[in-house]
Amino acid sequence: MLRVEAMAIGDELLDGRLSDTNGARLARELGARGVRLRRVSIVPDVLEDIIAALNAAAERSDVIICSGGLGPTDDDRTRQAAAGWLGVGLERSQESLDGIVARFAAVGMKITPNNERQADFPAGARILETVVGTAPGFMCEHPSGMRAFFLPGVPREYDWFLSTHVMPIILPDVDQTLARETIKVFGIGESAAEHALGGLELPEGLVLGYRAHFPEIHLTLTAWGMEGDEGQQLVQSARQMILSRLGRFMIAEGRQTLPERVGLRLKEAGATVSTAESCTGGMMATMMTSVAGSSAWFNEAYVTYSNDAKSRLVGVDPALIEANGAVSRPVVVEMARGAAAAAGASYAIAASGIAGPGGGTPTKPVGTVDVAVHSPQGTYYRPLGMRAYWGRERIRQVTAHHGLALLLKILEGRVGDDPKVVGPLGEGEQ
Amino acid sequence: MLRVEAMAIGDELLDGRLSDTNGARLARELGARGVRLRRVSIVPDVLEDIIAALNAAAERSDVIICSGGLGPTDDDRTRQAAAGWLGVGLERSQESLDGIVARFAAVGMKITPNNERQADFPAGARILETVVGTAPGFMCEHPSGMRAFFLPGVPREYDWFLSTHVMPIILPDVDQTLARETIKVFGIGESAAEHALGGLELPEGLVLGYRAHFPEIHLTLTAWGMEGDEGQQLVQSARQMILSRLGRFMIAEGRQTLPERVGLRLKEAGATVSTAESCTGGMMATMMTSVAGSSAWFNEAYVTYSNDAKSRLVGVDPALIEANGAVSRPVVVEMARGAAAAAGASYAIAASGIAGPGGGTPTKPVGTVDVAVHSPQGTYYRPLGMRAYWGRERIRQVTAHHGLALLLKILEGRVGDDPKVVGPLGEGEQ
Numbered sequence: 001m002l003r004v005e006a007m008a009i010g011d012e013l014l015d016g017r018l019s020d021t022n023g024a025r026l027a028r029e030l031g032a033r034g035v036r037l038r039r040v041s042i043v044p045d046v047l048e049d050i051i052a053a054l055n056a057a058a059e060r061s062d063v064i065i066c067s068g069g070l071g072p073t074d075d076d077r078t079r080q081a082a083a084g085w086l087g088v089g090l091e092r093s094q095e096s097l098d099g100i101v102a103r104f105a106a107v108g109m110k111i112t113p114n115n116e117r118q119a120d121f122p123a124g125a126r127i128l129e130t131v132v133g134t135a136p137g138f139m140c141e142h143p144s145g146m147r148a149f150f151l152p153g154v155p156r157e158y159d160w161f162l163s164t165h166v167m168p169i170i171l172p173d174v175d176q177t178l179a180r181e182t183i184k185v186f187g188i189g190e191s192a193a194e195h196a197l198g199g200l201e202l203p204e205g206l207v208l209g210y211r212a213h214f215p216e217i218h219l220t221l222t223a224w225g226m227e228g229d230e231g232q233q234l235v236q237s238a239r240q241m242i243l244s245r246l247g248r249f250m251i252a253e254g255r256q257t258l259p260e261r262v263g264l265r266l267k268e269a270g271a272t273v274s275t276a277e278s279c280t281g282g283m284m285a286t287m288m289t290s291v292a293g294s295s296a297w298f299n300e301a302y303v304t305y306s307n308d309a310k311s312r313l314v315g316v317d318p319a320l321i322e323a324n325g326a327v328s329r330p331v332v333v334e335m336a337r338g339a340a341a342a343a344g345a346s347y348a349i350a351a352s353g354i355a356g357p358g359g360g361t362p363t364k365p366v367g368t369v370d371v372a373v374h375s376p377q378g379t380y381y382r383p384l385g386m387r388a389y390w391g392r393e394r395i396r397q398v399t400a401h402h403g404l405a406l407l408l409k410i411l412e413g414r415v416g417d418d419p420k421v422v423g424p425l426g427e428g429e430q
Numbered sequence: 431m432l433r434v435e436a437m438a439i440g441d442e443l444l445d446g447r448l449s450d451t452n453g454a455r456l457a458r459e460l461g462a463r464g465v466r467l468r469r470v471s472i473v474p475d476v477l478e479d480i481i482a483a484l485n486a487a488a489e490r491s492d493v494i495i496c497s498g499g500l501g502p503t504d505d506d507r508t509r510q511a512a513a514g515w516l517g518v519g520l521e522r523s524q525e526s527l528d529g530i531v532a533r534f535a536a537v538g539m540k541i542t543p544n545n546e547r548q549a550d551f552p553a554g555a556r557i558l559e560t561v562v563g564t565a566p567g568f569m570c571e572h573p574s575g576m577r578a579f580f581l582p583g584v585p586r587e588y589d590w591f592l593s594t595h596v597m598p599i600i601l602p603d604v605d606q607t608l609a610r611e612t613i614k615v616f617g618i619g620e621s622a623a624e625h626a627l628g629g630l631e632l633p634e635g636l637v638l639g640y641r642a643h644f645p646e647i648h649l650t651l652t653a654w655g656m657e658g659d660e661g662q663q664l665v666q667s668a669r670q671m672i673l674s675r676l677g678r679f680m681i682a683e684g685r686q687t688l689p690e691r692v693g694l695r696l697k698e699a700g701a702t703v704s705t706a707e708s709c710t711g712g713m714m715a716t717m718m719t720s721v722a723g724s725s726a727w728f729n730e731a732y733v734t735y736s737n738d739a740k741s742r743l744v745g746v747d748p749a750l751i752e753a754n755g756a757v758s759r760p761v762v763v764e765m766a767r768g769a770a771a772a773a774g775a776s777y778a779i780a781a782s783g784i785a786g787p788g789g790g791t792p793t794k795p796v797g798t799v800d801v802a803v804h805s806p807q808g809t810y811y812r813p814l815g816m817r818a819y820w821g822r823e824r825i826r827q828v829t830a831h832h833g834l835a836l837l838l839k840i841l842e843g844r845v846g847d848d849p850k851v852v853g854p855l856g857e858g859e860q
Contacts, residue, residue, distance in 0.1 A: 012641050014470070016461025017650075019454035023472065024446075031446025039479070040444070042453065042470035049469070056486065072621040073640050107817050112625040154642075209447055275712075275733075281719025282705075282712030285733040289711025292787055292822055300739035302732065303705075303715040309730035309773075343739075357722055392722055 068153030179231030314338030378424025498583030609661030704773035744768030808854025
């Protein structure tokens with residue numbers, strides 16, 4: 001089997017500022033093609049460290065894929081290290097330079113002398129041109145026979161180089177047309193999802209991967225190197241098996257996002273949605289409007305942070321807040337109803353809760369959040385009990401996800417699958 | 431400085447099933463204590479690979495912290511590898527075995543022979559007992575002098591071992607001489623920032639790092655291992671030099687975020703803020719309410735996506751929209767004024783633009799966005815011309831950042847530094 005390893009280069013990956021995700025990306029891409037990565041190394045922007053790591057790799061691997069350190073600034077040392085390792089000089093490629101200048105010009109920017117260095121490559125390197133960023137990558141062959149790829153560290157650019165340049169070179173014979181399906185679940189943890197799928201007998205040749213994509217878990221089914229439709233059929237049958245166990249947590253599939261799926265369902269129904277947000281502070285509206293074309297089903301929304309705003313903007317009776325507190329079932333139910341009425345929308349999501357770090361009480365600790373969705377069939381309510389140690393931002397993100405997931409399940413007629421949902425509540429019911 | 435590296439062990443980290451997060455965790459923990467990790471390696475559950483990696487580490491580091499491969503199953507090889515590396519045998523610890531049996535009994539489970547192996551340790555190892563999982567960790571000292579820690583790979587357990595066992599042993603008196611300052615700039619690219627700082631003569635011993643943290647660039651000044659206040663003084667003088675060149679792009683310093691700095695200034699002024707958001711769809715309100723305690727200066731905000739919402743919620747004259755279009759200076763200026771009036775707030779930010787991918791015209795292409803801030807001194811306006819290829823989400827994020835940055839500069843009396851800002855416009859001026 002082809003011996004492949006990865007190296008990520010950058011001080012920021014070793015001092016706590018940033019995490020490398022490219023190693024895991026490469027592992028997934030290779031794993032899907034039946035190749036297990038042999039090693040991942042993360043090294044600092046130090047010439048000797050990069051060279052030593054390249055030399056060690058040359059003793060055990062056929063291919064190394066390096067990322068990072070190709071930027072325009074002085075602390076980016078990868079191109080010097082590659083040249084030093086190979087014992088050659090750096091040469092400027094006029095063609096690459098022209099390309100960099102053109103890409104800058106296209107966005108109305110002028111190139112700086114620093115950027116010009118991005119057209120320098122070790123003598124004899126194969127230049128890997130880019131259309132997704134400014135820096136080209138390159139490939140060199142070491143006297144040991146190891147091929148070394150040097151790619152930008154930015155994940156979006158790295159991904160593009162992997163599929164466009166690297167895979168076709170290192171695995172020319174592997175069927176690059178994989179069968180793959182992603183099931184996105186929310187409201188269940190990674191190990192609970194794994195536990196729920198325990199004993200599931202997947203057909204030979206299928207790989208099931210778990211990936212945390214906070215606050216979602218993405219399950220990826222991959223079949224590689226199969227004839228004709230066989231891979232696709234296996235993936236689809238496994239997908240059904242997984243959905244039969246975890247379907248109630250499913251909030252999207254494939255490349256679709258949760259807000260995109262919500263938007264699609266609203267569009268199909270000819271419906272519109274609004275929000276009334278306290279602890280989420282506009283996050284649910286932001287998610288909705290992340291969808292291109294959302295103006296077809298989204299007109300307006302309300303951030304009702306203060307009690308006064310809850311009354312003035314979405315008509316919650318101040319006495320109701322006084323009696324129950326702003327974080328309570330009656331208040332969030334009225335917020336959802338009031339938002340739908342004020343916006344003239346068919347649906348509205350409301351959220352009110354204690355995101356912390358302050359504001360918790362013994363009966364309503366930090367993480368106590370109420371979510372409600374008003375719909376033409378009535379109003380649905382769901383309490384959320386989160387943990388204070390998650391922190392303010394995670395509590396807000398999970399809350400916003402619950403709001404949209406609740407709306408989606410109502411739109412898809414599967415809200416009954418969630419035992420924690422109360423409703424539909426009729427007019428006046430709280 | 432203590433030379434520390436990390437090794438994560440496990441096939442599942444190299445075939446795409448799981449990502450290692452322990453390396454990044456350790457980097458953060460050490461980084462906070464002024465120590466930069468020297469390397470992270472991820473190796474498979476292969477005896478020879480683990481031993482080779484341990485030997486290589488012993489040549490360059492004082493401490494290695496290994497995680498994973500301590501489980502009960504056959505494919506977990508870490509304890510054998512550690513013993514093989516040290517040239518000693520494995521010995522069973524009766525005390526550890528009793529602990530494992532007791533922890534299993536406490537959760538009503540019976541121990542299997544496989545689990546008993548978790549009480550085996552290389553002869554002479556220091557056993558690190560656990561209260562958070564089943565497997566104890568251990569520490570060995572290699573003849574080279576390197577200390578090697580072997581910890582479970584489960585992140586929750588790994589964290590616990592790090593703080594309970596590892597840090598107190600390797601950093602008994604943490605080096606306090608680290609001096610660090612971060613300057614966060616926005617509205618300038620990474621290479622333009624470096625270009626602007628070209629020729630800046632930083633004192634010996636100071637390191638200047640650039641990190642893209644979209645849409646901000648973070649400049650980090652670090653001085654290592656200096657006596658007394660020397661490091662702090664050097665960092666502060668370099669900070670002044672950088673601010674003299676890039677000060678107008680500075681939107682926060684240190685751990686503070688842009689919304690936190692905006693909130694602090696509002697609090698100092700006893701002022702409040704609201705927003706009227708079209709293309710950002712609530713993102714600016716979400717940023718504001720990300721700040722703990724934001725209820726002191728934030729009460730409510732409006733997502734005015736449709737033209738009708740712009741008129742009904744924040745009082746923009748429909749004729750003005752008809753005459754100028756929703757993305758225009760007069761409309762965004764009125765949105766800001768109207769939001770402040772409707773919310774009874776001292777300040778209000780408004781944004782209206784074409785985030786794409788659809789909706790562009792030859793005169794107003796995708797990326798055309800208008801931002802305004804109403805203040806007690808009048809209303810300020812800033813046009814933004816972004817590029818369609820940035821994509822919808824980036825255009826929205828940059829817009830939201832511009833909105834908060836404009837407010838910050840008004841609050842700090844430095845809005846005049848931005849040549850693209852128009853204002854203050856008096857009542858009726860558009």
